[in-house]
Amino acid sequence: MKSKRASFEDALEALGVTVSSTAESDLEAAVTEAVTEPAVGIALDKTAGDEAFSLTGTPVTVDPTPVALREATTGVTGAELGIGDYGSLVLSMTEEASELLSLFVERHVAILHEEDIQPDMDAAVAELDERFNETGGSAIIATGPSATADMGALVKGAHGPKEVHVIIVEEGA
Amino acid sequence: MATADELRELMRTEGAAVAENTQGFNTGRYDSVADLGDYEELKQAARSIKEDAIEELPDLLDQLTETVEANRGTVYIADDAADANDYIRDVVDERAADRVVKSKSMTSEEIEVNEALEADGVDVVETDLGEWVLQVADEAPSHIVAPAIHKSRESIAELFNERFEPDEPLETAEELTRFARKKLGEQIIDAEVGITGANFVTADTGTMALVTSEGNARKTVAATDTHVAVAGVEKVIPTVGDLHPFIELIGRSGTGQDITSYVSLLTPPVDTPVVDFTDDETPLSEFDSDRDFHLVLIDNGRLEMRDDEQLRETLYCIRCSACSNSCANFQSVGGHAFGGETYSGGIATGWEAGIEGLDVAEEFNDLCTGCTRCVNACPVGIDIPWINTVVRDRINRDKDAPGEWLVDGLTPDEEDDGAPLQKRFFGNFETVAKLGSATAPVSNWLADTTVAQQAMALILGIDPRRDLPTFERETLVDWAAARDSQVTNPERRAVLYPDLYTNHVQVERGKAAVKVLESLGVDVVVPPVPSSGRAPLSQGMVATATDHAERVTEALEPHIADGRDVVVIEPSDHAMFTREYERLLDESSFTDIAENSYEVFEYVFGLLDNGGSVESLSTVTGAEIAYHSHCQQRTLGLEAHTVAVLEECGYDVVTSDVECCGMAGSFGYKSDYYELSMDVGDRLRTQLEDDGVQDRPVVASGTSCLEQIDALLERQPRHPIELLAT
Ligand code: SF4
Numbered sequence: 001m002k003s004k005r006a007s008f009e010d011a012l013e014a015l016g017v018t019v020s021s022t023a024e025s026d027l028e029a030a031v032t033e034a035v036t037e038p039a040v041g042i043a044l045d046k047t048a049g050d051e052a053f054s055l056t057g058t059p060v061t062v063d064p065t066p067v068a069l070r071e072a073t074t075g076v077t078g079a080e081l082g083i084g085d086y087g088s089l090v091l092s093m094t095e096e097a098s099e100l101l102s103l104f105v106e107r108h109v110a111i112l113h114e115e116d117i118q119p120d121m122d123a124a125v126a127e128l129d130e131r132f133n134e135t136g137g138s139a140i141i142a143t144g145p146s147a148t149a150d151m152g153a154l155v156k157g158a159h160g161p162k163e164v165h166v167i168i169v170e171e172g173a
Numbered sequence: 174m175a176t177a178d179e180l181r182e183l184m185r186t187e188g189a190a191v192a193e194n195t196q197g198f199n200t201g202r203y204d205s206v207a208d209l210g211d212y213e214e215l216k217q218a219a220r221s222i223k224e225d226a227i228e229e230l231p232d233l234l235d236q237l238t239e240t241v242e243a244n245r246g247t248v249y250i251a252d253d254a255a256d257a258n259d260y261i262r263d264v265v266d267e268r269a270a271d272r273v274v275k276s277k278s279m280t281s282e283e284i285e286v287n288e289a290l291e292a293d294g295v296d297v298v299e300t301d302l303g304e305w306v307l308q309v310a311d312e313a314p315s316h317i318v319a320p321a322i323h324k325s326r327e328s329i330a331e332l333f334n335e336r337f338e339p340d341e342p343l344e345t346a347e348e349l350t351r352f353a354r355k356k357l358g359e360q361i362i363d364a365e366v367g368i369t370g371a372n373f374v375t376a377d378t379g380t381m382a383l384v385t386s387e388g389n390a391r392k393t394v395a396a397t398d399t400h401v402a403v404a405g406v407e408k409v410i411p412t413v414g415d416l417h418p419f420i421e422l423i424g425r426s427g428t429g430q431d432i433t434s435y436v437s438l439l440t441p442p443v444d445t446p447v448v449d450f451t452d453d454e455t456p457l458s459e460f461d462s463d464r465d466f467h468l469v470l471i472d473n474g475r476l477e478m479r480d481d482e483q484l485r486e487t488l489y490c491i492r493c494s495a496c497s498n499s500c501a502n503f504q505s506v507g508g509h510a511f512g513g514e515t516y517s518g519g520i521a522t523g524w525e526a527g528i529e530g531l532d533v534a535e536e537f538n539d540l541c542t543g544c545t546r547c548v549n550a551c552p553v554g555i556d557i558p559w560i561n562t563v564v565r566d567r568i569n570r571d572k573d574a575p576g577e578w579l580v581d582g583l584t585p586d587e588e589d590d591g592a593p594l595q596k597r598f599f600g601n602f603e604t605v606a607k608l609g610s611a612t613a614p615v616s617n618w619l620a621d622t623t624v625a626q627q628a629m630a631l632i633l634g635i636d637p638r639r640d641l642p643t644f645e646r647e648t649l650v651d652w653a654a655a656r657d658s659q660v661t662n663p664e665r666r667a668v669l670y671p672d673l674y675t676n677h678v679q680v681e682r683g684k685a686a687v688k689v690l691e692s693l694g695v696d697v698v699v700p701p702v703p704s705s706g707r708a709p710l711s712q713g714m715v716a717t718a719t720d721h722a723e724r725v726t727e728a729l730e731p732h733i734a735d736g737r738d739v740v741v742i743e744p745s746d747h748a749m750f751t752r753e754y755e756r757l758l759d760e761s762s763f764t765d766i767a768e769n770s771y772e773v774f775e776y777v778f779g780l781l782d783n784g785g786s787v788e789s790l791s792t793v794t795g796a797e798i799a800y801h802s803h804c805q806q807r808t809l810g811l812e813a814h815t816v817a818v819l820e821e822c823g824y825d826v827v828t829s830d831v832e833c834c835g836m837a838g839s840f841g842y843k844s845d846y847y848e849l850s851m852d853v854g855d856r857l858r859t860q861l862e863d864d865g866v867q868d869r870p871v872v873a874s875g876t877s878c879l880e881q882i883d884a885l886l887e888r889q890p891r892h893p894i895e896l897l898a899t
Contacts, residue, residue: 067453086432097457099395099445103388121421121432128438129414132378136244138443141420141436146388149194149428150303150319151353152326153346158302159354160388160434 004084004119005168011087012166015144016156021168027111028057031076034109034165040064041076042096046113053111063096075105079166080139082117083124088143089166090124099140108145108161114171175510175537177845183506184852187315187323191507192856194322199498199832201429202550208431209421219418220554223489226410227479233376233409234470240379246441246466250406253473254284261286261368261401264467265295268399270365276383276390277301278370279317279492280471281403283515283528286368298360300389302353309336315508317517318427318494323507357389362450367397371404372491373419374468377412381468383437384423386430391437398447399465406470407488413438419491422552426493441466478527483563487523489553496520496547496557501833501853502540511540519547519557526564535568539846542837543711544804545748559756565713569596595843596712603673603704603721636847640884649676649683653699664694664785667776668732672743673704674876682891685898686742686773692789692899693780698737702728705746710753711838722749722757726766739770742894744874745838747772748805772806773894774815774874781821790897793823799866800893801829801857801882803875804837815874815893822897827866831856834873836881850881858885872896 002010012019022030041060044053055062060076069075077098081090089110093099102108118124124141131137146160156162175183206212226233238248251257265273273295275281287297287308299305303321307314310332314320321329326346333349334342337356343349369390371381381402383390394400410416416438424430442464448457478484497503497518500511508517513525513533519541526534541561551557649671667690675683683699690697706721729739741747750770754763771779781787798819802812812828819826835853840846861871861882871886872893873879882890 063456063458065453065455066448066450066457069457070450088432093439093443093445095444095446095458095462097446097448097460099391099443100448100457103391103395122417125414125417125420129412132380132413132438132440136378136440138380138437138439138441140391141432141438143432143434143436146386146434148302148350148387150301150306150321150387151329151346151349152324155346155350157354158350158387158389159300159358159392 004117005114007119008082008084008087008117011085015087015164017087017144017164017166019166019168021114021170023170027053027167027169028055030167031055031058031060031109031111034167035060035074035076036107037074038068038072039074039076039109040069040072040101040105041074041109042078042094042098042101044078044111046078069100069104072105074107074109075101075103075161076109076111077102079110079112080116081124081127082112082166083121083141084117085120086143088121088124088141089164090128091140091142093138093140102140102142103160105161106157107163107165109165109167111167111169113169175506175540177848180506180510180845180849183510184849187507187509188505188852190325191315191323192504194319195316195498195504195507198319198428198494199504202425202427202495202498203429205425205429205431209425215418215421216552216554219422219491219552220489222410222415222418223491223553227407227485227488229411230406230409230476230479233411234406236376237374237379237409237468240376241466241468244379244440244442244466246379246468248468248470250470251472254471257284257403257469257471257473258286258289260467260469261403262289262293264399264401265290265366266293268365268465270295270399272296272298272360272364273366273368274298274300274361274364274393274397275304275368276370276385276393277304277320278368278403279515280370280405281368282314283473284403284471286403298357298364300357300361300393301385302350302357302387302389305353305357306332309333313509315512315517316494316497317492317508323509358392361389361392361396364397366399366401367393368401368403369393371402371408371468372423373416374402374404374409375411375413375415376409378440380413380438380440382416382419383439384433384435385437386434388435391435394437394439394441394443395445396450398463399467400441401467401469402441403469403471406472406475409470419552423491423493426495426550426552427498474528478523481527483560484523484527486555487520487527487560489555490520490524491553493552494518495550495552499547499550499832500541501544501546501831501835501856502542502849504832505849505852506540511537513537520551520555520560522564523557523560526567531564531568531571534564538565538568542833542840544833544837545752545808546804546832548808559753562710562713562715566715569713596714603708636842636844638847639842640880644677645680647680649680650699650701652680652684653687653697658696658698659691660694660696662694663696665738665780666696666736667698667738667740668729669697669699670702670729670739670741670743670746670770671699672741672746672876673708675742679876679879679892682742682894685892685895686740688898689777689790689894690740693777693785695780697740698732700728700732705749706757707745707749708839710749711840715757718753719757722754723762726758726762729766733765733769738776739766740773740776741770742773742892743876744772744803744806744811745876747811748809751809752805772809772811772814774818775811777897778814778818781818787821789899790822791899795823795825797827797869798824798896799827799829799861799869799871801834801861801871801873801878801890803873803878804833806874819872819893819896824896827869829857829860831860834875834878834881836877838877841877841881854881854885857882861886
């Protein structure tokens, strides 16, 4: 059996989604490398090291204005879960506009903690079921870039991002 | 009903694009579900969730209303289209909205909300790219998942260049998409109200699932402050956890993707702030998320469908389009012919009959030939052909009695009130065949004369380009009766079912079957047995079919009680015994016949597997052969047996994988469908004329397939059993 991380990465590759991985301590460098400027983003509520990861030290403008969002190339947000068998990301919808930051850009960079990779869709839905029942909520299961075949051939980047990049933050590293 | 001319025109203008795209989706489905270890379990889970949800629908609607209201949203249950539109118009009016953006939803097509809002002067913009193309072109969708499937890239480019006069003419799919994204993007951020559909709504939390690939539904919700979700009442399921099988199945079943790019699980109103996209000073997080949410659930005939024992299953449909994509006729003509006011494809008959009425369903119902290729494709296990049959029966009964003077005598077992002449002719083919054999060769000569052909074309709508079956004077039953069994110490005992064609027309394959079974030590009898009822059933003559079913069981029961197996050559009859009879007979009669019936190659396979010697059959070394299985045989999972037996006998077998030969019983004989039947057949012909296949002799299991292949190819096809007889 492949590890859930390995099958997650294989699935991402099959979707044309690029992946990099990093230790918590090197996250700033990994983000800097992954973005194409101008980049906008949202600070993570997950900690990296001791504090929530704020994106300071990267070229990412945190909590931009709407106009800055529309002019940006890259949007950086966290991902709540990864789904091993599909290569999907579960994105939440926060008051900090994570939904807009992951959708209104050409390139979406998602930061995912390795321990949040679920083996399969069944497990992921079970987790969402529990969470929605406790606190309500919304989420997007995003798999690969936005795409359409309506114009006579498959084109990536219909309304949403054309490229997706996932940064996996390694456990305890 | 679409006329032959209309069908021809659609095949010419839209056929190529429809065929390419639906076949792509369909192949994608096969590939994608093959990777799912638990495909059948997921389908069963999906089915049972829908069954239970429809059973408990009134309670679920109450629960959902409570949850949505607790979430600060509103639920409105609309009786019909007008009621729903009035409500939505009020919401838009109250918001003082100039523009509404809409993401694709069949339910909103059903109620024609665009027209209602436009009448109020509201600008309604479709954001799904395919839907937008149609809005620009002022055309109706032709597919429930890919609405503009009938349009080629070239025609979209032409449309855009003419309408928008861009500086540089648009050409590639990439350029067209970029252009649409930009244009629609500006309109979305400018809109006040967003309308979406909902693929599923969960009663426990008020969460709706929206399945899309483009991201337009996400933008439609995020960029506006008022969200109206429109869905049929049947979309409610109990819990978020219940979404699991559907998430795994819906994309695979429809476009053949493992999953679409986005599955939005929204519990509105969502937390995303409502921003002013022209603001260059305020950070995103400082906007508030003051949002309004309205869930409009539409009855429009659905609650009545729920009480209708036969149409109820339609409500399990998750609108994935697998039944359209897997349908050979749909692949040729698309949803502009094979569809009603809103819905298209196999299940459209159920939807349109329930929502619009029988007259709308009648317009395209006859395009379902009952081949059953959609049955295994449907993720919620709806027996789509059965719904088509039931509706056809109701349509027949809705009509005035036809010119009885013409068919009296020809159709002694006709339905008392009912089917039109042509349907009754095909539905009572048993009588025709009996007369045909009794009067052969006169009947054969008569059928060949121009006068007779013109009369048949005129009165019965039989296409003069079709060769009619040639009746044999000595039937299989007569041949067998005049002959002694060749087996002294039988291994098993069987009754070979003399279907109409084998008995009267393709008598040779019947004789071959008897000889093969005898070679393997089976004692065979061939008693007279009534025809299975397949013919009347496919004409929607359910009462006549039931009568056949009862008489067949009566004739076969003593043999079964006597320990004989029932061996069936014709796959469509075998499917009657093991599938459709469940609908026509009481449970014990059905089980009795279903459990004791075998398709002839399934039976031979079993005999060989149980120690029968292949040496007693006619074998070859490596001879090449091409095999075309039969639709219903494939649905029942029986294609593999024929291939395995042929291989064991030394053949090198290639098989066809097109969905259908294009004939499906009487369908291809009818003048209105002759060209469609040939168009579908053309895909099979192409495969059989491929490199490496073109010189192979062809064998096929089904009667109509044999007739059709005979018409398509120079090479005359045979039934595979004829290869095995010594
Ligand atoms: S009937 Fe079945 S296959 Fe057809 S659209 Fe509905 S769910 Fe899909």
